[in-house]
Amino acid sequence: MKTVKQLPLRSEIPSDLTWDLTLVFPSDADFEAAFKQAELANQKIKQIAGTLGQSASSLKTGIDQVLALYRQVDKLSAYASMKNDQDTTNSHYQAYQAQVETLIAAVNAATAFLEPEILAIAPQYLKQLEQDPLLQDYQHFLDMITINRRHILDQERESLLAAAGDVLDNSSNIFNILDNSDLKFPNVTDENGQEYQLSAGIYDTLLESPDVTVRYQAFTNFYQVYGQFKNTFAATLAGEVKKNNYLAQVHHYDSAKDQALAENYIAPQVYDTLITEVNQHLDLLHQYVALRRRVLNLPQLHMYDLYVPLVAKPDCDYTFNTAKEIVQNALAVFGTDYLSHVEEIFTGRYIDVMENQGKVSGAYSGGCYDSAPYELLNWQNNLDNVYTLAHETGHSVHSWYTRHYQPYMYGDYPIFLAEIASTTNENILTEYLLQTQTDPKVRAYVLNYYLDSFKGTVYRQTQFAQFEHYIHQSAAQGQALTADFMSDYYGKLNAHYYGPAVINDPQIAWEWTRIPHFYMDYYVYQYATGFAAASYLAKQIVTQQPQAITKYLNYLKAGNSNYPLNIMQEAGIDMTKGEYLKTAFATFAQRLNELKTLLKQ
Template structure:
């Protein structure tokens, strides 16, 4: 029986090296002491920033310095915890940082209210009086937008102090989902007993054997359904928190509050949902084609991930995937490729699954560290796409941090998914150009269509669900498991159409989606994928100016508003054009795949 290894059994070269953040755990613990001391000292700066431009600069840089050190500790603790969520020591580290975040927030809760207590004219006069503050002009401009939503110093201190408590539901979900749930033994394609995990689940759903897919699907949900009321309680608490904080800060809704944090107007969200719903027919056509080509009397939700063309013909070991990634991304230029190679060479990637490791994948790190990537590697095309996706995030981080000062050395969540999905689009183009075998090409097209389905359609479906439960809770509706499952089941049926059976288990899918705890994050996957389609086309045009405009987006960080950054890169995300371009690409590739797959089926 395949066993998932303990963390200690994973080869060192396949783990990330966190010693570049802190040389050891003792240094991390000392850093927490130093940060607490610095927080106490910074708290004493209250009341001093309005005395002169020099004082505003001194206080502002002190605040940023504190956050910079705190962010470093937070990254170390979270990544240590993620590599083995069952490790009590690192659970403690993560908890310590969570508490320190709240303490620091409380200690400096006065800063933004004190800045915003100045009139716009007085604030600008202080900035103009100190030349060094010119580097912070955009920061203060963005902060000033929050005047109507910033509370008094005492109120801000209370909210900051409650941060650790308010995040409890998300942490509970994470521990329960990643560390405490025990999944049953199932059979793989070869009839071997394997212990089911979230990582292995995705692989088994791609099996060409319906019985393997069905068994994995039902086994996974049998575990989540045992705890559906607990998950309802954690998700309901998260929604209530978001609604509460939105109203306290005088926003009309949690959605408005979340989008305001990235200065994204509601039209972007509404245009996405409206346009996707207008194109549900394309998804229904694809689902119906899947049923036809698989030759199944009934198409179930667990049949939506297996390659329609049969046994996956493209599999990659991790070293092979590295080389393919370098080739696919070469169109972005030699400097980009060199930085990707550096990621491979410096143990910046935690590669394989181990017991207790956080599921899924992400790119991490902060301004003073190299970018890191967490994977749960399987020798599959999907893992290659995941590697390229997360590398897009990491290169975005690298270019931003090496071209911007700390205050702008991060990027808005809204634009974060664009760099990653642009890489995915470039990989698809590379594979279609280099793979001439009709069966392989059909497999790649199938993968692209599935990726579009899972990102544009599925994430918009998630966004609709997230917005619905927030609005319902705000209106006084109790978010019970039955209530959420009833809506989710109907929503899922509307998205996928009549060709697929909405298995009863799928109504409880919300129980296992961690992004519902990310406060209106999911819609940005869909907008990001669609924008990436346009940007990838511009890069592949061969016009160096268009490639450079894209690299300019990677370098911009928070030096401008997100929508302005994207306009400079070549995409206006307030208009539906970029979405229509994405759906045209989907429809064109669906038509190509349909013809190719039917020809292959006829010759077999």
Template sequence: MLADEIKQLPTRAEVAPALTWDLTPIFSDLTAFNDEFKAIDDAIKGLADLQGQLEQGPKQLAAVIETMMAVIRRAEKVYVYASLKHDQDTGDADNQALSGRTQSLMTRLQSQLAWFEPELMAVDETTLKQWLTDSSELKPYAHYIESVTSQRAHVLTPAAEQLLAQASDALGASSNTFSMLNDADLEFPIVTDDDGQTVQLSQGVYDQLIQSTQPEVRKMAFKQLYSTYHQFIHTLASTLAGNVKTHNFDASVHHYDSARQAALNRNHIPVAVYDALVTSVNAHLPLLHRYVALRKKILQLPELHMYDLYTPITGEPQLSYTFETAKAEALKALAVLGPDYLSHVQTAFDSRWIDVVENKGKRSGAYSGGMYDTAPYMLLNWQDNLESLFTLVHEMGHSMHSYYTTHNQPYQYGDYSIFVAEIASTTNENLLTDYLLKTYSDKRVQAFVLNHYLDGFKGTVFRQTQFAEFEQWLHEQDAAGEPLTADALSSAYLKLNQHYYGDAVISDPEIADEWSRIPHFYYNYYVYQYATGFAAANTLASGINSGDDAKREAYLNYLKSGSSADPIDVMKRAGVDMTQTDYLDSAFAEFERRLDQFEALAAEL
């Protein structure tokens, strides 16, 4: 093929405006942006003058909070605008400069407000409670104030907190070292791809090759990747152990019983939520064992290895969706949420909230982003396939969550925690799955859709809970004074992996080192939220699909709640008590039902 015949990505200027997002409702042009940027920069300089006023009474406290939030709100708007401009063409020098300026602005803002939370916690607890009871000015901020001051028992003196803050770079050295090694310094070997071409192995190339339909390609990629990590296994054990020690140290000096309690407490999540997840997943591991055994049977493999768990079982059906046809399908799939929800989805389509197609320099992947005073914009990199349709409804779930929150809550509660963020998006995915199974009679299509769901459940609920168990083991071992050597880590991880996947899968020796390449183990009790969110979404989608109007309204009320209550209470009002295992049991029942369907279909193909 001649060079001029090779298909090139369009430049940003070549993309039809209808397929790009319209950012003019945020700022009409750069002049308007620059004027607001300067005004915010000036306002930030005056925030330090508010220091020392919080103990002067409820009216003054309310006034300080209002002034502070007004500046934060304006700063968030310029930050979002600059971020969206940057992501639409990361190679554009003007966009890069815009993004850099706003990041510096946000740093200055945070620095000027560093005094606020310690000073608020220094207000006498009894006095503050009385103010919240008596003051009409403070009532709109009651939950916000209570969320901040609930950490009072775990906050040290200002001098001690300042010292810890100054040591943060040193305490984060292990995590930074891992990131540098994992992202930049590891050199992977040359391997052969599906077409027999030699390619440089990388994290991205591995993700492609592990899904190959050729067993030898999968095996080769797997073994070469882990051989690279194994060369540095003792260094990687040291970085992970250092990071765990940092978590345990931070929890101990802040008077927590454990690092887990400290991490969950920041979002007011009871430890019971974590325990309920682990208990329920372990009780339902036979379902995972059954699913992977079915994979072995369908793929007709004499042995099923860890590198065989990601290749498509039935192949992808020839379903094609243009963006226009996908919008129509999304509206049909989400119709069960009611006319009000659909009207806002239609607004998203009609008002150019979505940046649709790939162009040179555009950020990869997909996301929903915005703030209280902007539309919840969506970035896509559209391909005419079923996966892009799933991505569209996933991101629409985030955007509708943001839309309902910002249109039903005041600014101080106009966002939501990461604990509940993925629930809305994966609920939409579940609704699309149900719609496709009801709409398409083609057995290959149905098999693909079911397998898409089952693999998502396997990778999110089962796998992330496996990670969560290992993470807890790490912290408990260190807290007990046990050394986290490479041999100890690999031995424990291999045993846990065998427990999760059962006898149908050979836990290859290389998988014992999987812990060494998982960045989430440095995130401090983060991964469990993937599993709880996915399971909650299953339960909520089942309730919506049942036709029960009360369950649909409870779900819509969850979307409207923002951060007006603790995440666990928001979900209870939606009908999901995440301190109990009922919602998990319901999700596993759905997994089993769809596994039954897939097994029956696979026998007919």
């Protein structure tokens, strides 16, 4: 009788493969004491409401007290969430997590006066206050609050909109429930005769099957379910678009896109340039998918054939220790200072390595301003996990520099900048592997990995962004966002992106029904800009361009001390212009040609 291998219990994981959270709080008792202190501080915080505009000193004191409370809560949240994530079956830390979530809600409510009160200060008087030496370091903090002043309504109307938040989010909530809970998928059988009930995760796995029949069945069965509910999904997405357009209109923006980008201090040209440049380089994607058809030896290439690997995974066993050595060697290009922080992360028990029962899936870099930059992994001995280690270490070193070079108010970084650091590390690792690996199978796998990542991030996410903008514009012009209208446009857009080498299967026109990012208000474009910027920066570094590393480290140190586009400008990229994208496409073309050559061999 076969025995089923079970995941180890948390208690069975060697301590050197777990993160050391005593560096955050030495004990649970210390956490509980800090929690009580934060509760007391929150009860007192309202005492400063109404005082911020009295003087420069009052404004500084008020901001400092609010930020100090946020800082306390951040530390509590980091400890509780990481303790819970390491074993979600532990009710003790489930309770900690729930308590912190309740505290966060209370703190947000108690400190809600901060921004409206600052905005209530007359602009000329606020400018006068900012000249005081006490507020010298606070000018960008205040500017981030006031820069969009003309788009902020009076307190009564903003309060009404805030109170309607649950109603306005109803479309998104309905989509999540329908997509995650109510859809029922049929069973499918893989190439080994194993039967599975379809789900989003199983679907992605089956699309990588070497058996075209398995891929076809997964694709058609999956989209049959979504197609049955396309009218309901159209109603939820139309409601989300109407909400975004309405909020943009009442806040005096020209479009929902302008409002979404302004909230993150991003110029509309960044979005427009991305879509223009990607459309001008679709020929490279067409070449890549045509290569896929030839390599897979298919008479026709369908949308369900785009995810099966072109190259088998190399038969290499990458242990965690081996992976650390590879990543350190690759990242040595950044210099000794950067590498010293990688070493600290790898040796200081900042990483929770192994999978165990109850541990959350996936990987992330976490912690807070007052903690180490921790990483959670679920290690498997393969090359994909080596890339994951490089990726999360990119986030962690970014966090280390930001937290050590910026005060708390600027000690984080926006999502627009976050993925650039992690993906730069992936690009650096790819370059290192291509320089050091002579085995053609390994080189081909690395190239295929890079090209698929580029396809899935730069091309696919830009396609999503183009669709998202089209439906917002259409709705603003009075067009009803019916399922047929959106499917017709999406199907044509998909055919435009993938070109004549791919059969534009009719089911793909329904893909918009299942994309949760369409409910996140102009979010997806950042994946594409981040990947392309990382590709550009990595090329500057590995080719040893003058000051490239210094500029890159300054970007990592900047945190939130300047606007994202200004930080990237100082790092060497004008993201309102297309040069960085053209450089990324040139790298894609070079690696595509190398893969073609290797596969001929």
